[in-house]
Amino acid sequence: MELLVVVVCGYLLGSTSFSIIVTKLVKGVDIRDFGSGNAGMTNVLRTCGKKCAALVLIGDVAKGVIATFIGLSLGSISYAVIGGLAAMLGHSYPLFFGFRGGKGVATGLGIILTLVPDITLIAFGIFVVTVFFTRYVSLGSILAALSVPINTLLFHKPLPAIVFGFAASALVVYSHRSNIQRLLQGKENKVGKAK
Numbered sequence: 260m261e262l263l264v265v266v267v268c269g270y271l272l273g274s275t276s277f278s279i280i281v282t283k284l285v286k287g288v289d290i291r292d293f294g295s296g297n298a299g300m301t302n303v304l305r306t307c308g309k310k311c312a313a314l315v316l317i318g319d320v321a322k323g324v325i326a327t328f329i330g331l332s333l334g335s336i337s338y339a340v341i342g343g344l345a346a347m348l349g350h351s352y353p354l355f356f357g358f359r360g361g362k363g364v365a366t367g368l369g370i371i372l373t374l375v376p377d378i379t380l381i382a383f384g385i386f387v388v389t390v391f392f393t394r395y396v397s398l399g400s401i402l403a404a405l406s407v408p409i410n411t412l413l414f415h416k417p418l419p420a421i422v423f424g425f426a427a428s429a430l431v432v433y434s435h436r437s438n439i440q441r442l443l444q445g446k447e448n449k450v451g452k453a454k
Contacts, residue, residue, distance in 0.1 A: 261333040261334050261338065262334065262338060262341065264329075265329055265330045265333055265341055265342040265345070266341060266342065266345045268326065268342065268345075269326040269329065269330070269341070269342035269343065269344070269345030269346040269349065270345040270348060270349040270354070271349065271354065272322040272325055272346050272349065273322060273326065273346035273347060273349020273350040273353065273360075274349040274350070274352075274353035274354040274355050274356070274360075275318075275322060275349075275353070275355070276298050276350070276353045276355070276356050276361065277314065277315045277318030277319055277322075278290050278298045278299055278300060278303050278315045278319075279291070279353075279356050280318075281303070281314045281315050281318070282303060282306075282307050282311060285307070285311055285314075286311070290302055290307070293306045294306040295448070297361060297362065298353075298356070298359060298360050298361045299361030299362050299364070299365075300312050300316050300319060300361070300364075301396045301397075301450070303315050304450075305450075315365075316365055319350065319361070319365035319366050319369070320368050320369035320372070322350070322366055322369065323365070323366040323367060323368065323369025323370040323372075324370070324372065325369075326342040326343050326346035326366075326369075326370070327339045327343045327346075327373040328373065329342050330342030335419075336374065336417055336419045336420065337419045339373070339374060340374070340419045340420070340423040343367075343370035343373075343374070343427070344430075346366055346370070347363040347366050347367055347370070347430055348363075348430075350363045350366045351363050351430070351434055361434075362400070362431065362435060363427075363431055363434055364403075364431055367404065367427045367430075368382075368383075370423070370427070371407060371423075371424075371427075374420050374423065375411060375414075375420050377414065378410045378411060378414065378420075378424075381406060382404070382406050382407055383403065385399070385402050385403045385406050386399040386400065386402070387399070389402050390450060394449035395442065395447055395449060395450070397435055397438035397441075397442065397447060398438075398442060398447075400435065401431065401432055401435050401438075401439070404431035404432060405428055405432070407428055408421065408424035408425040409424075410424075411423075411424040412424075
């Protein structure tokens with residue numbers, strides 16, 4: 260029963276799409292109708308500005324943290340991982356918004372911040388350096404995600420954290436498949452540039 264609660268709570272938390280909620284409340288628009296069409300923080304930043312993007316980032320990270328804490332409080336780190344993955348799936352395929360969501364990066368950040376904070380610092384550093392030098396948020400997100408399973412192995416983290424690293428990384432890379440195609444074609448948008 261506890262596991263079912265963890266999965267349901269995680270998915271429903273993930274389904275609370277702050278990018279859609281914030282942009283509707285503040286701008287009166289559906290973010291999925293603008294920019295890249297993605298319900299994520301980067302598209303909010305490009306189309307609605309820094310304040311909206313900051314609110315979305317805080318909300319998306321928080322739901323990852325909360326989903327993970329629910330798993331920890333009701334079971335163990337294994338439950339936390341399951342709850343976290345459910346939250347990422349809910350973020351990408353939200354029940355409340357027609358299963359059209361974001362790419363799960365910020366929610367994943369909240370989860371690894373709770374499970375393995377030292378690994379989070381490394382991933383965040385990779386993200387910042389990549390975006391600073393290339394101006395590609397998508398590339399920064401992909402490389403940061405790929406660093407998580409590698410570093411959970413290198414730093415001998417508990418097996419559930421390693422499993423999460425590989426699963427979450429796969430979800431993030433899969434959700435960025437169109438970005439990867441544009442990167443390879445030289446057509447990906449750089450941060451700070453209009454679409």
